[in-house]
Amino acid sequence: MIPTDPWSPLLNRFLRNLRGAKSASLYTVRNYRSDLGTFLAFLKGRDLSHPIQVTPRTVEAYLYLLAERKFARRSVARKMSALRSFWRFLARQGVIANADAVTRVPSPKLGRPLPSFLSEAEARRLVEAPVAWLESDASAVTPRRRALALRDRAILELLYASGLRVSEAASLDLRQLDMPRQSLRVWGKGGKQREGLFGEPCRDALEQYLRESRPKLMGSSMNDVLFLNHRGARLTPRSIQGVVSSWARRTGISVSTHPHTMRHSFATHLLDGGADLREVQELLGHVSVQTTEIYTHVTLAQAKAVYGRAHPGMRRGITKEDAR
Numbered sequence: 001m002i003p004t005d006p007w008s009p010l011l012n013r014f015l016r017n018l019r020g021a022k023s024a025s026l027y028t029v030r031n032y033r034s035d036l037g038t039f040l041a042f043l044k045g046r047d048l049s050h051p052i053q054v055t056p057r058t059v060e061a062y063l064y065l066l067a068e069r070k071f072a073r074r075s076v077a078r079k080m081s082a083l084r085s086f087w088r089f090l091a092r093q094g095v096i097a098n099a100d101a102v103t104r105v106p107s108p109k110l111g112r113p114l115p116s117f118l119s120e121a122e123a124r125r126l127v128e129a130p131v132a133w134l135e136s137d138a139s140a141v142t143p144r145r146r147a148l149a150l151r152d153r154a155i156l157e158l159l160y161a162s163g164l165r166v167s168e169a170a171s172l173d174l175r176q177l178d179m180p181r182q183s184l185r186v187w188g189k190g191g192k193q194r195e196g197l198f199g200e201p202c203r204d205a206l207e208q209y210l211r212e213s214r215p216k217l218m219g220s221s222m223n224d225v226l227f228l229n230h231r232g233a234r235l236t237p238r239s240i241q242g243v244v245s246s247w248a249r250r251t252g253i254s255v256s257t258h259p260h261t262m263r264h265s266f267a268t269h270l271l272d273g274g275a276d277l278r279e280v281q282e283l284l285g286h287v288s289v290q291t292t293e294i295y296t297h298v299t300l301a302q303a304k305a306v307y308g309r310a311h312p313g314m315r316r317g318i319t320k321e322d323a324r
Contacts, residue, residue: 007040010051014089023191025167035082038066051087051096059083059105073108080107115264115294122253123265127156127201129247147213148230152243154202154209155227155235159244159259161198163266163284165189166237166259172226174210179203188285196283267295 015033018024024032042062048054066076080102087099118126130153134141141149159169168186176185182203184196198206214228221232229235241258248257255261263284270280281292 007044007049010090010095011036011040011086013093014086017089025189027167031078032082032085035079036086038079039083051090051101054101056101056105059102063105063108077107080105115268116255116261117264117268118253118255118257118261120269122251122255123160123262123269125251126244126248126253126257127153127160127205129153129251130156133250143216144230147216150205150209150213151217151227152247154205154213155240155243156247156262157202157205158198159240159262160266161202162186162196163263164196164259165263165285166240169259170227170235170237170240173224174226175224177206177226179207186285190287192285192287194282194285264295267292271295 011033014036015029018029018032019026039062042065043049043054043058046058048058063076063080066079071079083102084099087096087102090096091099130149134146134149155169158164159166162184164186165188168188172184172186178184182198182200184198185193186196187193217228217230217232219232223232223234225234227235227240229239237259244257244259244262248255267280267284270283271277277289277292280295281289284292286292
């Protein structure tokens with residue numbers, strides 16, 4: 001006998017598997033719950049009470065509904081990816097014979113946008129912004145503001161020097177740093193461990209933060225957390241996003257700048273400097289080199305722009321007046 005409403009138990013079992021066997025983050029699990037919830041609500045509205053009742057035509061009708069509601073193609077593709085994962089899980093669990101009802105339906109085709117990144121000059125201006133601010137009007141800087149500025153400088157330097165994800169930077173503890181070797185251990189997506197590297201400017205910023213700023217922020221609390229907020233607790237990913245965006249605005253950087261912009265800049269500047277693609281893949285913690293290859297497209301697009309401006313053959317027929 002088919003249960004009247006098996007969706008919640010099945011969904012919860014799938015999400016528990018994501019957290020356990022797949023080591024997915026709470027953020028990832030929340031997104032899966034949201035994306036799959038849209039589809040399950042659609043099924044309930046059509047009185048479909050079990051996965052065996054779902055056919056490719058059901059999924060196509062769902063996609064048509066999303067199109068009617070003006071969902072972006074990227075959002076639709078993400079929802080379909082979550083749905084395929086869910087249906088494959090149900091097939092492995094023996095709830096359905098196979099996942100064909102979902103996997104046979106293609107997602108909308110997506111263009112792959114190039115990631116935004118900072119120029120080398122912009123990146124340098126950004127990571128040095130807190131110190132520039134401290135030096136611009138030292139008489140107005142309170143001890144608390146100085147402590148926060150030195151912390152922010154260490155965060156900006158580390159994001160640019162190591163290409164960390166914002167969640168990875170927020171979760172860092174002191175024991176993960178190896179200052180003499182200028183390296184750190186980090187656990188990325190799927191709980192995979194890797195080693196990150198950083199140069200002398202970042203090391204100097206971290207040392208100054210640890211020496212002058214962190215003790216003031218920690219107060220009477222005792223913990224191993226690297227980056228602290230003003231109450232002595234761990235700085236959240238959202239707060240780190242705020243740090244990056246705030247200093248970018250202060251420096252007048254036109255590119256919309258987030259922690260991932262720093263990660264994109266890290267990878268792009270490494271490749272521009274002659275780093276091997278596989279080395280950059282390891283430093284970024286990408287499972288597949290295909291994910292890293294997007295940065296080769298970025299550097300190629302940059303090279304084409306430079307070529308178009310600099311090569312005399314590209315400017316034939318253009319007068320000096322036109323070029324102004």
